[in-house]
Amino acid sequence: MGNYDFDKVIDRTGTHAVKLEALKRLYGRTDLLPLWVADMDFETPSFITEALRQRLEHSLFGYTEMPDNYWPVVADWIESHHNWKVEQEWLTYIPGIVKGIGMVVNFFVKEDEKVIIQPPVYHPFRLTPQGNGRQVVYNPLREEADGTYSMDFDNLEAVTDEKCRVLLLSNPHNPGGIVWNRETLVRLADFCYKHHILVVSDEIHCDMALWGNKHIPFASVSAEAAACSITFGAPSKTFNIAGVVSSYAIVPNEEIRRPFYRWLEANELNEPTLFAPIATLAAFSQGEAWRQEMLHYIEGNIRLVMEFCMVHVPQIKPLCPQASFLVWLDCRKLGLNHEQLVNLFVDRAHLALNDGEMFGPGGEGFMRMNVASPRSVIRQALEQLAEAVRTLQV
Template sequence: MIKTYNFDEIIDRSGSGDLKHEALLPRWGRNDLLPLWVADMDFATPDFVVDALKDRLSHPIFGYTIEPTEYRPAIIDWIRAHHDWEVKPGWLSFIPGIVRGIGFVVNVFTELDEKVIIQPPVYHPFRLTPEANHRKVVFNPLRLREDGYYDMDFDNLAEVCDDKCRVLVLSNPHNPAGLCWSEETLRRLADFCYEHNIIVISDEIHSDMALFGNRHIPFASVSERAAQISITFAAPTKTFNMAGIVSSFAIVPNEELRNRFYGWLKANELDEPTLFAPIATIAAYRKGEEWRKQMLAYVEENVRFVEDFCREHIPGIRPLRPQASFLVWLDCHGLGLKHKELLNLFIDKAHLALNDGRMFGPGGEGFMRLNVGTPRSILRQALEQLAEAVNEL
C-alpha cells in the first residue's frame, strides 16, 4: 500500500535553531516577518530518513566510521534511473557542502590573478565565494526573453572571456529562475569552455526537482567535451529537505582533474563524510521516490496557486513558472516601484521575508525570490498580506 504524505501539516520550527526564523532579526532588523526566503522547505524530512538516523542513534558509540558499501551504488543507481547518466564509482567523492566545493575548486585550479565566470542573475555565493578567495569574478549575464525566461548570451561570453578565465560556475538547474537548460545550450557551453581551457563547475543540487514535465540534463552527460572539463556537484539535501545534514558529493569524469582535485581533498581530509551523511543519503536514494513524487506534485500545485493568485489579485507581479525547484522568481516590475520601494513593500508593508532579487547580481533588480516549499495555508497567508500591501500603494 502506497503511503500518502501530508504536506499541509504546519510544523512549529521554533527552538530548532532554524536559519529561516532565527536569522530574521539580525538580517532584517525585525522578527515579525513571514519567512519564505532561505532554500529549505517547511515539510517534515521524510520518515525513512529519520528512521535510518534513529536506527544508527540506537548504537551508543559514535566513533570513526568507514564509508558504507551501499553509499556509492545508491548515488549511481539514482542518477542512472533519473538522469540517464552512467557514473563510475571512482568518479565520486564526498564533499562537505557545494558552496565549500566551489571554494575548493577555486583554490585548487586558479591562481590569485585568474578569473571565474558566472551568469547572473544567479545564486549569490557563485560571486561571493570566488571574491572572498581574492579572485576576480567576470559577469556573463543571462539574456531575459519576453516570456520571462532566460537564454545564455554566448556573444557576450566570447567578449568577456580572456586567457585569465579558468573556471565557469554553472547553475543547472538555474537558481533563482528555475530553468532546466536544454541539451543544445549545455553542449554549446561545453564546446566554448573546452576550446578556452575553462573548467565548468555544474551545481546540480536542484536536479531531482524538475517540474511540469521538464527534465534535468546533467552537464557532463551532453558530450565527451563536457565530461572532460566538468566538476559536478549534487546532493539529496534540497529534494529531501535535509540541508542541515551535509551530504554533498562531487562527480569528476576526467582523470587528471579528478586526481588533482580529489588528491587535494584527501590531503586535507575533506573527502571523509560525517557519520550521518551517508546514512541519510542511502535512505533518501533507496526509499525516497514515492515521497519525492508526492512532494513535487504538491509544489506544482503551490506554483499554480501563486500564478492564479497573482493573476487575480496582484497583476503587477508576474511569477515565472519554475521548470525545477521550489523557488519562484517574481517579476515585480509591473508594480512600477524602484527597488528600494519594492523592498519596503515586501518587508515593512507586507511583513514578508523573501530573497531580494538584487542579491543575485545584474538583472535581479525588480525581482524577488519566493520559496513555495511550504504548506499552502502559509503561502496563502503570505500572498494575502502582499495583496493587501499592494492595494494600499
C-alpha cells in the first residue's frame, strides 16, 4: 500500500476543466466519460498544493523574480533522472510547449519554408505550423509487424529539400508511447545536422517512462544533436499541474540560443507566472516518491486495458506504451470507417477519446485513450466499450 490514493475519484465539475467543459462543443453531448485531454484525474500531489497554499497566505501577488535555486533544481533533476548535464545558461522559461513550437516556427522558419513532422503524432505538431502559414512536410512513421513504430529514414531523405528548416520530434512519442532508442536518435541527429535542420524535441513525457524503460534526451546523444536542437520539457504531465504552465527550453548551441533567447526576453515571453516556479520547485525537490507510485498505478491501468481487451474486445488491440499514460488503441479489426468508429465510442459507449485521424496519416482506425484515472473509472469505460462492441454484432 502506497502513501498516495490514486483510487480516489475527484469531481472536477465546476472547475472549468477542459475535458468536461469542451465535451458538448467537441463531441455533441456531455454524458461521456472523458478520457481524452492529456491531464490526469489524480489529485495534484499534496506537497505542491501546500507550497502554493503557503504562498497564497501572503496576500500580495505582484511582480516576482525567479528564485535563485530554480534552475539548479531543474538541472539537477534532469541530470539525476536522464544522465544529461545541462548548463544553467542553456535553460529558459517558456509559456507552454505548444506556444514554444509556435515561437520557434515564427522565429526560425520563413513563410516560404517548411516544418517536418512524423505522423501519427500529437496534432499541434501539424496545426501550429499550418496556423502560422508554414507548410508541413510528412514523414510518416513506419508501422512494424508487432504494431510498434520506427522512423522511416529513406522517406525522410526523399521528402527533405532545401526549404525544410525544422523537424518536430515527439520524444517520448505521443500517441504511440515510444521511448526512442539511442541508435534512432543518433541517426536522426546526423541527418538533421547534415541538412541544417533544427530539431525541436518535445520531451514533456520524459519523466513517465514505464516498465523499466529509460528516456534518452535527444540533445544528449551526440555533439551533432546538441548543435542542432531545442528541447522542451515541463513537470506538468508528470505532476498534473498543466494549468500552472511551468515549461522550459534547453538550447546547448549558443548560436541558436543567443538570438532566440534575446527575442524571448525582448517580448517578456521568458518570464514565468508567480506560481510556476513554486510548483516546479516542489515537484522536482519532493516529488520522486509520488512519481514512482503514480507510474506503478498507471502500469496497473495499462495492464487492465491490455488484458480486458484481449478477453472481452479482441477486435481492439492496445499498443502497450513504453512511456506516458496514453494508450494507442488499434480498432481496425472492427471494420468501421471513421464516422462509424467515432459513433461507436461516443454515441454507443459514451466515451470521449481522441480519434486517430486527428494525429495525421497512419492514425486512421485508431483511438487514443488516457488511462490516468482511478481504476474504477477505467474499468467502467472498458465495460461500456465492450457492451457497445457487442451491440455492433447483434
